[in-house]
């Protein structure tokens with residue numbers, strides 16, 4: 050008889066094949082350069098918040114989520130964990146769980162035990178960051194088939210044919226829907242409803258209107274991590290366009306616009322500065338001192354506003370959950386079949 054194996058030898062050898070990964074988003078495409086240049090040359094310069102997220106931007110965002118002032122991630126995480134069983138009871142097991150802007154995939158992982166999805170599809174524009182995090186998650190949950198999609202879904206979500214078509218559940222956490230205007234958000238939801246199919250669901254987190262001091266602090270922390278996150282967009286643009294933004298020429302500004310119920314983030318020129326780029330035949334943009342580049346909006350919803358957004362764009366709310374202070378709300382909505 051063989052001697053009993055040591056504890057280490059006795060560990061089961063589980064194979065962890067890397068998750069499938071499809072990269073649709075190509076950083077060096079003409080389309081992306083044209084979008085960036087169009088924004089820089091606009092009379093009021095603007096860069097889409099999606100360009101905040103390159104590998105460093107994603108890591109800086111992760112640091113933001115640790116800040117005491119940034120209540121969003123921990124509050125939504127609390128709601129999801131506190132109600133994971135209710136969520137699983139409503140949806141049932143065996144869904145196709147599609148995480149929009151998955152980031153480090155942590156929030157989705159909180160729901161795996163209850164949902165036991167038949168496939169997890171993680172989508173993010175921050176391609177390398179997603180690859181790394183999905184590989185780690187795949188190692189932790191080797192029995193859940195996983196697919197990574199490096200994609201920009203802001204104008205169109207193109208799901209590849211390997212995404213299972215039955216019982217699709219779109220998971221859209223982080224109040225990221227708030228980065229879009231109400232009209233754009235409506236179009237995105239309509240697209241999700243049509244791609245989810247008749248047995249589809251949406252699980253979405255939305256940040257609620259609250260006093261402006263709390264909102265302002267969440268987007269302008271004293272450690273200036275959010276400032277670094279915001280200014281990193283210029284490093285990303287330098288890389289994508291071959292541009293020469295000098296980061297110290299711009300400061301981070303975050304204001305709560307009561308009229309539009311949104312946080313607005315800007316980079317404001319501290320001095321006159323001229324930026325040049327080499328992409329698409331080269332170009333130049335002069336900034337006056339005090340001139341701003343608009344980098345992000347983050348709409349804050351009333352409960353009624355959130356309800357209307359979902360109800361008017363293809364979904365019927367089945368459940369919703371708040372945190373004890375009603376800072377944040379997670380909605381579970383079913384695709385409405387007409």
Ligand SMILES: C[S@@+](CC[C@H](N)C(=O)[O-])C[C@H]1O[C@@H](n2cnc3c(N)ncnc32)[C@H](O)[C@@H]1O
Pocket residue numbers: 098099102107110122149150151152153154156172173174175200201202203222223224225
């Ligand atoms: C606010 S973070 C939320 C991350 C994570 N889901 C969470 O809730 O903690 C937004 C995420 O969406 C991704 N993202 C932003 N715009 C995107 C776009 N247009 N297409 C795909 N992913 C996008 C970012 O890279 C980032 O990971």
